[in-house]
Amino acid sequence: SQTIHQWPATLVQPVGSPLSLECTVEGTSNPNLYWYRQAAGRGLQLLFYSVGIGQISSEVPQNLSASRPQDRQFILSSKKLLLSDSGFYLCAWFPEPGNTIYFGEGSWLTVV
Amino acid sequence: GESVGLHLPTLSVQEGDNSIINCAYSNSASDYFIWYKQESGKGPQFIIDIRSNMDKRQGQRVTVLLNKTVKHLSLQIAATQPGDSAVYFCAENNGGSYIPTFGRGTSLIVHP
Numbered sequence: 001s002q003t004i005h006q007w008p009a010t011l012v013q014p015v016g017s018p019l020s021l022e023c024t025v026e027g028t029s030n031p032n033l034y035w036y037r038q039a040a041g042r043g044l045q046l047l048f049y050s051v052g053i054g055q056i057s058s059e060v061p062q063n064l065s066a067s068r069p070q071d072r073q074f075i076l077s078s079k080k081l082l083l084s085d086s087g088f089y090l091c092a093w094f095p096e097p098g099n100t101i102y103f104g105e106g107s108w109l110t111v112v
Numbered sequence: 113g114e115s116v117g118l119h120l121p122t123l124s125v126q127e128g129d130n131s132i133i134n135c136a137y138s139n140s141a142s143d144y145f146i147w148y149k150q151e152s153g154k155g156p157q158f159i160i161d162i163r164s165n166m167d168k169r170q171g172q173r174v175t176v177l178l179n180k181t182v183k184h185l186s187l188q189i190a191a192t193q194p195g196d197s198a199v200y201f202c203a204e205n206n207g208g209s210y211i212p213t214f215g216r217g218t219s220l221i222v223h224p
Contacts, residue, residue, distance in 0.1 A: 032210055043216040044201070051210060059211075090155050098144045098207035103155035 002027035006091040006104035013111055019064075019078040021107050023091030026072065031093040033074040034101070035066055038088040050074060086111045124221045131189040133218045135202035138183060142204040142213075147176060147187045150199045150217070159187070159200075189220075197222045 006023040013019060025031045035047040046059045048066035056066050063082060067075045074091060088108055094101040125131050137145075143164040148156035162169045162176045162185075169176050175188040185202050199219050205212040 044214045046211065049210060088153075094212070097205055097209050099205075100146055100158055100161060101203065101205075101212050102158065103148075106153070106155045108153070 002031075002093075002102070004091060004093055004102055004104045006089075006107055008107060009105060010108045011110070013081050013109065015083055015111055016080045019076070019081050019085070019109070021076040021089055021091075021109075023074045023076075023104055024072055025093050028072070028093075028095065030071060031095060033068065034092040035074065035076045036090040036092060038090060038106075040087075044090070048076070081109075081111045083111050085109065121216070122219045122221065124223065125192050127192060127194060127222055127224050129192055131187075131192045131196070131220060131222075133187045133189075133200050133202075133220065135185040135187075135215050136183060137185060137202075137204050137213075139204060139206070139213065140183070141206045141208065143206045144204065145176070145178060145185050146203045146212075147174075147185075148201040148203065149196075150201065152198075156201055192220075192222050194222045194224055196220060 003026045032051050034049045036044045037047055038044050048056055048058055050056050050068045053068055053071055064078050086109055088106050090106050091104040092101050146161045147159045149159050150156040160171045160174050160176050162178050164180060167178050173190045177186045189196055197220055199217040201217045202215040203212050
């Protein structure tokens, strides 16, 4: 069966520090991968998605970036965090349009 | 743009009551709908789905109803329990889009 993992689960970072959140999917190949951010009490905001290695689409212009170095790995990064980057980040995948999208456990980021 | 929305941000019920959470969508091309449950600090979990060729689907204590005429989706939870307290999202996608659309979410509070 397919599983999705992301880490770290929680982190507290100072303003201006770098960020790296990692996500991996197991049990499938060529998944469509997504990064969402969820602010407290808000809905899901799509940040990036990838339909293949090296293919990244950005939905929201910001100081975050994403990379997909391997088929089942998706990384969310920042060179310098802002206070406004705080939030709950979710990695997700689904096999193809018209199917269920599955989420990771989430990563809480607090920028101080 | 196209969107999926929820009518009520918060729903409070007594334990044992039936709960109904509603969702409106605007994309007439949507052909697959999903309900998710998100507990505090965790990623959304799949509850039940329905395709556009159906108008009702039942799971364990949950039922999803789809009214394509008015573009309305609902989640019914029978005999609601305190463990059902969470935020519930609806989502939609279709075979032509790599970007699922999520509703804002409804917070279900179950009082013992």
